[in-house]
Amino acid sequence: MKSLINKNIILGVTGGIAAYKSAEIVRHLKKSGSSVRVVMTSSAEEFITPLTLQALSGNRVSTDLLDAESEAAMGHIELAKWADAILIAPATANTLARLSSGRGDDLLSTVSLAFDGPISIAPAMNQAMWKDNRTQENLENLQKKGFKICGPGSGEQACGDVGLGRMLEPLEILELFSSSFDQGNLSERSILITAGPTQEPIDPVRFITNRSSGKMGYSLAEAAIEAGAKVTLISGPVNLEPPPNCNFVSIETAKEMHEAVMHHVKSKDVYIGTAAVADYRPVTFHESKIKKDTDKSSLTLQLQENQDILKSVSELNERPYLVGFAAETDNLLSNAKKKLKNKRLDLIVANDVSNKEIGFDSNENEVTLITNAEEKVLEKQNKKKISKKIIDFISSELT
Ligand SMILES: Cc1cc2nc3c(=O)[nH]c(=O)nc-3n(C[C@H](O)[C@H](O)[C@H](O)COP(=O)(O)O)c2cc1C
Incomplete structure (x- = not known):
């Protein structure tokens, strides 16, 4: 059975x-x-x-x-x-x-x-x-x-x-x-998935982060494992159990995620970047907790850009099939297409996060799959089903 x-x-x-x-x-x-x-x-x-x-x-x-x-x-x-x-x-x-x-x-x-x-x-x-x-x-x-x-x-x-x-x-x-479940269509494949938010420390007790729950990346990892793939999941801090049978790597900052991805991406067939990686981090990490200054009514935090992980992967000589996610609040499709082109992705999954019923912390999602050749809408359904359809789509692209 x-x-x-x-x-x-x-x-x-x-x-x-x-x-x-x-x-x-x-x-x-x-x-x-x-x-x-x-x-x-x-x-x-x-x-x-x-x-x-x-x-x-x-x-x-x-x-x-x-x-x-x-x-x-x-x-x-x-x-x-x-x-x-x-x-x-x-x-x-x-x-x-x-x-x-x-x-x-x-x-x-x-x-x-x-x-x-x-x-x-x-x-x-x-x-x-x-x-x-x-x-x-x-x-x-x-x-x-x-x-x-x-x-x-x-x-x-x-x-x-x-x-x-x-x-x-x-x-x-x-x-x-x-036997009614089609299994094993990725049995010869290895997939690297990133998930969750990153945390960019300001001082020992504070950090900058975002609302990513990691649910999409984790359910894609499950769907890929069910399809027979060998999965490495690199995740920021989330409240989820990693799926059994995957190689799990836990990180906190964007810098750690970048290093882990560049280490694990070698010889992978597919890279799926669902993590909401911070674009910027504080220039200075304060070794001691920043104290409230009663004389000042504002505080300036200077930020510097983090390395772009997707871009680094897309510039590799032997790059995997590259899948990015575009979580947008405005001009979803045009922004997603720009990202597909600029980052030289093979597939982008466009996701409207302005709609509270789908996206970040929700259990449901509605996405559009965009490649250079086609556009396919996956209508609103639970993240598990969406993930299976995305994995099926990727698997059909690889054959
Ligand atoms: C003791 C008894 C046993 C039954 N066993 C079967 C059966 O094995 N197969 C069947 O098609 N109908 C059987 N029936 C008839 C169904 O119970 C009946 O057609 C019922 O409307 C089915 O409803 P359902 O399909 O909504 O469950 C049996 C009826 C009785 C009284």
């Missing part, structure tokens, strides 16, 4: 006898490192209790579409945005029919409609229901629409019939489901 580490999975459970096996599916998903949110149809609740699946998944189980409290907690659109993949197991004949016709009259069908990603279904039903032309037509239609069908298996059924229709065993389903 391929790794499901850090994946957000919605498990849809529908009203069939095999619903009791969904408890085991949740357990295996959790064990493989993914976060699981269960969405149950109302019929499913007749076969297994939400409480069991809540206890196993560690998350509240969602059952209602038109319920104000659930909508306020994590509504259908938020669930769809949160998920990396949906697995419906067991999937009844009724749910297959409703998904096939694009119904949106309960939570599971609505989330499936709103979701833009891989959906796998594990059918489970009586052999006669399975054989029925209408079920087979629905299945064919779903397959054409890109749904992945896991099973069913054949054998003795709960009702005593023998034939095709029983749900595959949980581990067989997860084997097929996990």
Whole structure:
């Protein structure tokens, strides 16, 4: 089974006898490192209790579409945005029919409609229901629409019939489901990523910094690792855990970041600079704390320019594929294009930080990818999904 580490999975459970096996599916998903949110149809609740699946998944189980409290907690659109993949197991004949016709009259069908990603279904039903032309037509239609069908298996059924229709065993389903994640497209590549702010000391207790949270760089590092790349992450001070399986380098000042980048960039295939590196640092570092001078109502701090890290990397003889970020408050696209050209970048990710709903400390982002040949907008979505799309884009540029 391929790794499901850090994946957000919605498990849809529908009203069939095999619903009791969904408890085991949740357990295996959790064990493989993914976060699981269960969405149950109302019929499913007749076969297994939400409480069991809540206890196993560690998350509240969602059952209602038109319920104000659930909508306020994590509504259908938020669930769809949160998920990396949906697995419906067991999937009844009724749910297959409703998904096939694009119904949106309960939570599971609505989330499936709103979701833009891989959906796998594990059918489970009586052999006669399975054989029925209408079920087979629905299945064919779903397959054409890109749904992945896991099973069913054949054998003795709960009702005593023998034939095709029983749900595959949980581990067989997860084997097929996990292969719906395209992995390894950067398996031969090494990537250097910078993230977070820098801190430019004024005296032992004060420094100049900025609002960068590091979230974008860290989630790009995760996405690159998931795509099979070897990742070195150089980070300023942030409140984030570095992803497992990366070479992590911690720095504070722009000067330290510059040195670390120039040391680690050799033989890297890609350099992604997401760090918000201070353009200037104080000319003088005061060894002792600067005292308040009651005779003066102002204090002048003289600053000097820091070395431009992106420029230094772009001037290397053997330079990696170079990705910069343009966090702008005005004239986003024209400023980003100027930076692409002036710093000789291969790709610039333009990010409007004047909008509080996206950018710096937010969990969501909306960016435009600009190369010399094209411009591509990645619409507002969580940083994890944006990161995956940026990594996919870079990987397609390298091939
Ligand atoms: C005891 C019992 C077992 C059932 N098992 C299945 C089943 O395994 N597969 C199936 O497609 N329908 C089965 N059904 C019928 C579904 O529960 C019914 O079609 C229901 O409307 C499905 O709703 P849902 O798809 O929204 O969960 C069963 C019904 C009963 C009473």
